[in-house]
Amino acid sequence: MNFFGRKNELAELEKSYRSDKFEFTVIYGRRRVGKTFLIQKYIEDKNSIYYMASQTGGLNLERLSILVNEKLGLGNFGPVYKDYFSLFQAVGKLAQDKRLVFVIDEYPYLAESNQGISSVIQAMCDHDWKKSKLHLILCGSSMSFMEKQVLSAKSPLYGRRTSQIQLRPFTFFETKEMLEGMDKEDIAIIHSATGGVADYLSYVDKNINLDDNLINLFLKPSGRLFEEPINLLNQELKAPEVYNQIIYAIANGASKNIDIANQTGIPSGSLSPYLNNLIELEIIKKEVPYGKNSGRKTIYRVKDGCFRFYFKYVLRFQSQIVGMNGEKIYNEFIREDLPNFMGEGFEEIAYEFFEKLNREDKLPGLVHSYSRWWGNNPLEKREEEIDLLAEGKDFSIFGEIKWRNKDFDMSELEKLINKSRFAPVNQSNSYYIIFTKQNFSSEVKKLIETDKKIIGYSFAKDF
Structure with a gap:
C-alpha cells in the first residue's frame, strides 16, 4: 500500500532517530487514523522490535519475550522473562552500542494487564535506558488513557517523553x-x-x-x-x-x-x-x-x-x-x-485552506486567532453569524464560506460587510475573505482584483 501524507510526523520521528541518544516518543490518536501505518513506515529500514499488545493478560510478556529473544539471536531457546523489568533490561542492552527502535503499539492493553508497567518504564527511562541508543515509542488508540495515564502530570511517565505526536485525520x-x-x-x-x-x-x-x-x-x-x-x-x-x-x-x-x-x-x-x-x-x-x-x-x-x-x-x-x-x-x-451536508464539511476544508494561507504569508498579516462568530444584531433584532472571524496584530478578517453551485454575488458580499459591524473586534482595518464552491459574479470578481480589502478563493480553481 502506498504511503500518503504524514510528512511532518515522519520527519519528527526521523529527527529523533538521528539524535543517536535515548528518545521517547508518544504517538496517539483515534482508531483507524493510521498510527500503525506511520510506525511501520518509520521502522521499515531500521533495527527495531515492534510489538502490538493485546487483551491477553500475561501472554503479552510471553509474546514480547519471543521478539526480544529473536533480536538477541536466541530463537526459540531463549527464556520467557520473569517480569517486564528483566525484559526491558535486555532491551536496554541491545541498544547500548547501536540504535534500536522499540515500539509498543496499543500500549493501553499492556497497561491494563499489568498495572505497574508505567512505573517500570519510568525507572528504565531514569536509569538503564538513559544513556542508551534506544528510541522508545508507546502508541495507543484510547485517547483518554493516553492523555491521562501517559501524558498527564499524574502519570509516572510525565516528563520522560522527548516528543509526542497526536495523529489526526488527513486534511482535505x-x-x-x-x-x-x-x-x-x-x-x-x-x-x-x-x-x-x-x-x-x-x-x-x-x-x-x-x-x-x-x-x-x-x-x-x-x-x-x-x-x-x-x-x-x-x-x-x-x-x-x-x-x-x-x-x-x-x-x-x-x-x-x-x-x-x-x-x-x-x-x-x-x-x-x-x-x-x-x-x-x-x-x-x-x-x-x-x-x-x-x-x-x-x-x-x-x-x-x-x-x-x-x-x-x-x-x-x-x-x-x-x-x-x-x-x-x-x-x-x-x-x-449532500450540499447541505457539505455546508459544514466545506467550512472545515476552507479553514484548512485559511491555515495554509496563514503559514505561507498570503494573508494581510499573521493571524493569531480565528473561529466562527454569532451574536446579536440590535438594529434588526436578530442573530447574525460569520463563518470565519480572524484577528492579527492590527487587522481583522471577516469570512463567508459557501458550498453551492451559484456564483457568489454582490448582495452576499454586502451582507457580510454589514453584519461584520456587530462582531467584537477592532474594525479600523478590516478585510473580507470569501470561499465559494464555484465562481464569483463579475462585480465581485472585479472587486477582488482591484480592492486589496476583498479576498476571494474558489474551490473549483484554487483548492
Whole structure:
C-alpha cells in the first residue's frame, strides 16, 4: 500500500532517530487514523522490535519475550522473562552500542494487564535506558488513557517523553493526494463523509463514481462503514446507547444543551459528563462565539465527519439498508441533501485552506486567532453569524464560506460587510475573505482584483 501524507510526523520521528541518544516518543490518536501505518513506515529500514499488545493478560510478556529473544539471536531457546523489568533490561542492552527502535503499539492493553508497567518504564527511562541508543515509542488508540495515564502530570511517565505526536485525520489536501485521479468535488464529499480517516479512505474505489462509493461504504450491510461508528463507541465508552442518542440529536440539528435534552429525554443537568467524553474522543466539539470563553451561547456540533454522515443518514435508515434498499435510500433521501451536508464539511476544508494561507504569508498579516462568530444584531433584532472571524496584530478578517453551485454575488458580499459591524473586534482595518464552491459574479470578481480589502478563493480553481 502506498504511503500518503504524514510528512511532518515522519520527519519528527526521523529527527529523533538521528539524535543517536535515548528518545521517547508518544504517538496517539483515534482508531483507524493510521498510527500503525506511520510506525511501520518509520521502522521499515531500521533495527527495531515492534510489538502490538493485546487483551491477553500475561501472554503479552510471553509474546514480547519471543521478539526480544529473536533480536538477541536466541530463537526459540531463549527464556520467557520473569517480569517486564528483566525484559526491558535486555532491551536496554541491545541498544547500548547501536540504535534500536522499540515500539509498543496499543500500549493501553499492556497497561491494563499489568498495572505497574508505567512505573517500570519510568525507572528504565531514569536509569538503564538513559544513556542508551534506544528510541522508545508507546502508541495507543484510547485517547483518554493516553492523555491521562501517559501524558498527564499524574502519570509516572510525565516528563520522560522527548516528543509526542497526536495523529489526526488527513486534511482535505492529504486526502486529495491519496485519491488523485478522482473529481475534486467528489474527493471533498468523500473526505467529509469519512472524516479524512486514512483507513476508511483506503476502501474508496477510485474507478467508480461518488454515489457508488458512498453506497458501498455506508449503505450496504457488508459496507466497511455501515456499523463503524457504533462499533467505535462500543469499544470506547460504557452505555453507548446514551451516546448514540446524543450524537444523533446533535447531527440532526440539536446544538444547544436544552435542545439536546429535549430530543434525547436526558435531563440537561445530566448531559455534561456524556458531552465531555464525546469531546475528549473528538467526536463532537463545543463552540462559543469568537471572543467568548463560555456562556449561554455555547453550542455543540459533530466534529468527526464519519459520525456526522452516519448519524445524519445511515442510522435513520438502518432497517431499510439491512433489507437491501440502501441504493434506493441514497437516491431518494441522501444524494439531493449532500450540499447541505457539505455546508459544514466545506467550512472545515476552507479553514484548512485559511491555515495554509496563514503559514505561507498570503494573508494581510499573521493571524493569531480565528473561529466562527454569532451574536446579536440590535438594529434588526436578530442573530447574525460569520463563518470565519480572524484577528492579527492590527487587522481583522471577516469570512463567508459557501458550498453551492451559484456564483457568489454582490448582495452576499454586502451582507457580510454589514453584519461584520456587530462582531467584537477592532474594525479600523478590516478585510473580507470569501470561499465559494464555484465562481464569483463579475462585480465581485472585479472587486477582488482591484480592492486589496476583498479576498476571494474558489474551490473549483484554487483548492
